Amino acid sequence: EDQVTQSPEALRLQEGESSSLNCSYTVSGLRGLFWYRQDPGKGPEFLFTLYSAGEEKEKERLKATLTKKESFLHITAPKPEDSATYLCAVQTYSGAGSYQLTFGKGTKLSVIP
């Protein structure tokens, strides 16, 4: 069974205080690893897809990296508007007609001004 574990569950940062979120996974046949942002009462919003170990993607203050067993989401000099729950999800090879994702529980990030 595919498993995705995110840590920490919650993280409070001062504005400008950089940190990293972790996503460890156990899957048979990783097709891709996804990071989403979720605001309260909203659906997941796509951030990044990573496909192979060593790959990195960046978007504004966020940088995602991937190894064979885990992924990190680095947040550099965060701002209050970065406050959200960050979800990690894995996509595996499940046959034709589906690209379904298995999500972790998320890390709730709060950035204090």
Added chain:
Amino acid sequence: EPEVTQTPSHQVTQMGQEVILRCVPISNHLYFYWYRQILGQKVEFLVSFYNNEISEKSEIFDDQFSVERPDGSNFTLKIRSTKLEDSAMYFCASSVEAKLFFGSGTQLSVL
């Protein structure tokens, strides 16, 4: 920017009643999904739909659930006889291939 649209945003129903949740996926997308998120828990896969048929479903998606694409634009999730434990946020998603785009969800409350 194109987006996945879900209606209604909130639905309250009595236990045992049927509900239909509606979604309009992004127009050129080929794959459609339903997920749910119980308060405080992870987003869980329910079902995927491709080429007018179910391509994959989870253990949660039992005989009480069904999906339909009645026309070229809508994608629906029906729960035949709701239970208290069906209370959750239900998300529709669509994709061309690997990248899924999610709607804002329907909050279903079963009383």
